[in-house]
Amino acid sequence: MRVVIATVQVPFVHGGAEILAEGLRQALWAEGHTAEIVAIPFKWYPPERIMDHMLACRLLDLTESTGVPVDRVIGLKFPAYFVSHPNKVLWLLHQHRTAYDLWDHPLGDLQHYSNGPQVRDAIRQADQRFLPEAKAIFTISANVSQRLKKYCDIDSIPLYHPPQHAEQFYCADSEEYVLFPSRITPLKRQNLVLEALARTRQPVRVHFMGVADTPLYAEELRTLARKLNVHDRVEWLGHATEEEKRRHYAQSLGIVFPPADEDYGYVTLEAMLASKPVITCTDSGGPLEFVRAGETGWLAEPTPEALAGAMDRVWEDHERAKRWGEAGYALYHSLGISWHAVVQRLLSCA
Amino acid sequence: MRLNWFSPLPPARSGIADYTARILPALQRQAEIILWTDQDDWDPTLEYMADVQRYHVDRLPWATLNRADLSVYHLGNNPRFHTAIWQVSRLQPGVVVLHDLCLHHFFAGVYRDQWNERAGYLAQLGRYYREVGQGDAGAYWSGRLPIDYMAEHYPLTSLAAEHALGLLVHTQEGQDLLQREVRSPVVYAPLPYPASPPPDRQQSTTSGAATGEQPCRLVVFGYLDTNRRLDVLLQAIAGLPERDQFRLGIYGELWNDNTILPQVQALGLQHVVSVHGFVPEAELDAALARAHLAVNLRFPTMGEASLSQLRIWDHALPALVTRVGWYASLPEDTVAFVRPDHELMDIQAHLRALLADPQRFRQMGQRGRRLLEQHHAPESYAEAVVALAAAAQRFRLQVTAHMLAMRVGTELQAWTALPAPPMVSQRREQRPALDQQRGDLSQHAAALQGIRQAVAVHIERLRLQRATALQGIRRAVEEHIERLAPPGIVGQHGSARD
Numbered sequence: 001m002r003v004v005i006a007t008v009q010v011p012f013v014h015g016g017a018e019i020l021a022e023g024l025r026q027a028l029w030a031e032g033h034t035a036e037i038v039a040i041p042f043k044w045y046p047p048e049r050i051m052d053h054m055l056a057c058r059l060l061d062l063t064e065s066t067g068v069p070v071d072r073v074i075g076l077k078f079p080a081y082f083v084s085h086p087n088k089v090l091w092l093l094h095q096h097r098t099a100y101d102l103w104d105h106p107l108g109d110l111q112h113y114s115n116g117p118q119v120r121d122a123i124r125q126a127d128q129r130f131l132p133e134a135k136a137i138f139t140i141s142a143n144v145s146q147r148l149k150k151y152c153d154i155d156s157i158p159l160y161h162p163p164q165h166a167e168q169f170y171c172a173d174s175e176e177y178v179l180f181p182s183r184i185t186p187l188k189r190q191n192l193v194l195e196a197l198a199r200t201r202q203p204v205r206v207h208f209m210g211v212a213d214t215p216l217y218a219e220e221l222r223t224l225a226r227k228l229n230v231h232d233r234v235e236w237l238g239h240a241t242e243e244e245k246r247r248h249y250a251q252s253l254g255i256v257f258p259p260a261d262e263d264y265g266y267v268t269l270e271a272m273l274a275s276k277p278v279i280t281c282t283d284s285g286g287p288l289e290f291v292r293a294g295e296t297g298w299l300a301e302p303t304p305e306a307l308a309g310a311m312d313r314v315w316e317d318h319e320r321a322k323r324w325g326e327a328g329y330a331l332y333h334s335l336g337i338s339w340h341a342v343v344q345r346l347l348s349c350a
Numbered sequence: 351m352r353l354n355w356f357s358p359l360p361p362a363r364s365g366i367a368d369y370t371a372r373i374l375p376a377l378q379r380q381a382e383i384i385l386w387t388d389q390d391d392w393d394p395t396l397e398y399m400a401d402v403q404r405y406h407v408d409r410l411p412w413a414t415l416n417r418a419d420l421s422v423y424h425l426g427n428n429p430r431f432h433t434a435i436w437q438v439s440r441l442q443p444g445v446v447v448l449h450d451l452c453l454h455h456f457f458a459g460v461y462r463d464q465w466n467e468r469a470g471y472l473a474q475l476g477r478y479y480r481e482v483g484q485g486d487a488g489a490y491w492s493g494r495l496p497i498d499y500m501a502e503h504y505p506l507t508s509l510a511a512e513h514a515l516g517l518l519v520h521t522q523e524g525q526d527l528l529q530r531e532v533r534s535p536v537v538y539a540p541l542p543y544p545a546s547p548p549p550d551r552q553q554s555t556t557s558g559a560a561t562g563e564q565p566c567r568l569v570v571f572g573y574l575d576t577n578r579r580l581d582v583l584l585q586a587i588a589g590l591p592e593r594d595q596f597r598l599g600i601y602g603e604l605w606n607d608n609t610i611l612p613q614v615q616a617l618g619l620q621h622v623v624s625v626h627g628f629v630p631e632a633e634l635d636a637a638l639a640r641a642h643l644a645v646n647l648r649f650p651t652m653g654e655a656s657l658s659q660l661r662i663w664d665h666a667l668p669a670l671v672t673r674v675g676w677y678a679s680l681p682e683d684t685v686a687f688v689r690p691d692h693e694l695m696d697i698q699a700h701l702r703a704l705l706a707d708p709q710r711f712r713q714m715g716q717r718g719r720r721l722l723e724q725h726h727a728p729e730s731y732a733e734a735v736v737a738l739a740a741a742a743q744r745f746r747l748q749v750t751a752h753m754l755a756m757r758v759g760t761e762l763q764a765w766t767a768l769p770a771p772p773m774v775s776q777r778r779e780q781r782p783a784l785d786q787q788r789g790d791l792s793q794h795a796a797a798l799q800g801i802r803q804a805v806a807v808h809i810e811r812l813r814l815q816r817a818t819a820l821q822g823i824r825r826a827v828e829e830h831i832e833r834l835a836p837p838g839i840v841g842q843h844g845s846a847r848d
């Protein structure tokens with residue numbers, strides 16, 4: 001099959017969505033298909049720009065390229081999934097969340113604009129109208145499926161996939177740090193971990209690995225760390241190569257990952273592949289589909305005190321951390337997560 | 351549904367503030383209302399009924415505002431109370447409640463008195479009324495035209511209605527006008543007023559009007575601008591031989607103390623007229639309860655429905671109203687009409703009639719009270735507001751699509767280097783002028799029809815005259831022939847000449 005993966009790209013931002021698209025493209029090629037990523041540039045502010053992008057996607061013609069038909073379009077992200085194609089399936093990373101679950105949320109941006117409600121309603125209307133055009137709707141997690149059902153009353157099937165280079169993760173003797181591997185952005189709640197760090201009984205150290213969406217936010221976190229007097233127990237690793245990333249995972253005591261209602265959370269699966277326990281929060285969304293409290297990790301209330309308690313526990317009992325990490329590894333492999341399964345599902349529905 | 355409610359609030363001296371306070375309980379039964387005000391203070395009892403939020407136009411808390419489903423903006427003619435509301439309505443469209451149809455006093459107050467923005471004022475008049483309007487705007491700005499002239503010829507209703515997602519008006523006339531002008535939903539709902547329990551408000555059977563006791567108490571109240579015709583009322587009373595049988599109480603804010611008070615003196619009405627200014631509500635209610643007749647004249651009207659009139663009816667009080675605008679639509683047996691071109695004569699006639707037949711006026715007031723109960727219930731009004739808000743939410747999607755289409759059209763115009771076809775908004779701007787022409791043509795057509803009818807009548811009259819005349823001539827000729835005919839010859843009509 002000739003397959004186009006339709007997604008969006010925010011220039012200079014590279015995260016899980018880009019990794020997923022590339023992983024899918026490689027998986028399709030590995031299964032003998034021809035695949036191409038079509039990434040439409042996306043800017044979501046001011047809000048009226050969103051409308052422009054929605055219309056632009058709707059006007060795109062991906063039915064064929066150089067005279068050869070495109071057999072299937074797989075839509076991944078808003079508003080790229082509005083592309084019209086007779087053989088389209090969706091594998092939804094998420095909808096435009098600031099029009100839905102983040103509308104009335106401190107981290108939502110659309111609500112702060114005078115035309116916010118207007119654009120929100122247009123997004124919702126378009127989703128209601130055009131999502132059902134797809135032959136089938138899959139999502140990357142049960143969390144995303146639940147949101148789609150709640151806000152749009154549209155049914156979908158969660159379809160898990162492996163993180164990038166899943167087979168290359170390994171476990172090594174742990175060093176004295178907890179790893180927080182993620183893009184540095186408010187939704188991931190690095191600030192919550194800093195607040196927790198100020199409350200730990202143990203001399204917990206945290207390594208933050210990832211690049212900030214904006215330099216301003218990075219500076220805010222550094223300032224916060226100094227203000228909380230935890231700056232000497234924190235390391236900002238910044239960007240890491242894939243090899244460096246796997247090494248940091250391998251050598252960590254455990255992984256702390258407390259995002260706000262995460263869609264999926266590669267971090268959780270990467271931790272499991274590295275045989276490391278995971279500390280996450282009860283409102284973290286995607287990670288909750290994989291972390292088994294008391295078996296493979298800790299579920300803490302999203303407060304600095306609760307998170308501090310969980311970090312203390314991973315710090316003070318290395319043996320338990322090791323056992324729970326191994327349990328996580330076994331659990332991952334019991335779930336049958338593979339690109340082969342993903343490709344089969346995405347291409348089999350007619 | 352959750353609605354932001356932008357309105358003046360008590361103790362602001364605004365009928366719209368009173369209106370909001372009166373209907374708030376009924377509104378809260380239909381939706382969650384958040385009151386928004388730019389006033390420094392408000393009646394604290396409002397906070398028992400609704401959340402009150404203070405705002406500044408330059409620092410609008412959009413996240414808080416956007417928690418509501420829609421905003422409702424109240425516009426009236428006092429720029430002191432409505433400028434900020436209008437500004438917010440332009441930033442975030444919502445439902446607009448037009449308490450007056452003619453809002454030129456408001457916009458003149460905003461552009462000239464508040465902002466001193468001549469260019470903006472002229473531009474708005476030019477947008478809606480072309481060169482003629484713009485020219486007159488300049489003349490008004492420099493003092494060569496009065497505000498009343500501008501209000502009569504350039505109501506600027508469309509400027510107030512611009513961008514609204516829905517419009518609510520209190521007169522049928524308003525709905526008819528706006529439905530021709532705008533695409534958004536327009537709803538007419540009678541101005542609401544919660545009727546008080548009947549025993550407290552009925553005219554006392556021992557009132558002076560019923561028993562014929564003197565003096566006969568008249569009352570005028572509210573925001574007494576020149577259109578309240580107070581000067582004409584004073585002249586009318588002064589011109590009556592029975593003047594000493596009346597007592598006139600004036601309550602509220604006079605547009606100019608320096609005009610009315612000297613007039614009272616000059617007319618020798620010091621013992622007839624008492625000026626009370628603004629009084630507590632209970633005191634005004636007591637004055638209305640004691641009164642025999644309210645005088646609620648308006649000329650010119652700004653297209654408003656009168657909250658004062660509803661309050662008068664709540665007291666089952668008869669009232670003089672000018673036969674114009676909304677007032678002219680009132681049932682004949684619920685008010686006493688004053689013709690705008692015969693004010694003095696009509697006022698005096700009604701006052702004399704009141705002395706002669708107070709019972710008739712008392713019954714008039716009672717019919718007004720029943721009309722209030724049947725047609726001005728706040729519950730019905732609140733339902734209409736919520737229904738309109740829902741319709742406005744649906745219309746908002748159309749507006750969004752339209753705006754996107756406008757941007758696409760603008761972009762494509764650059765590509766093609768062709769002049770853009772008239773956009774819908776330009777067409778809409780042309781509508782007032784076209785409607786004016788249509789109105790002129792309608793008048794001409796009506797005049798021609800009248801002439802045609804008159805000519806037809808005249809032709810018929812001439813035809814009858816001709817027929818009668820011919821008949822007469824024929825008879826005369828026949829008689830003459832008969833006189834000339836030899837004896838024994840039977841005439842045409844079978845009669846023999848003997």
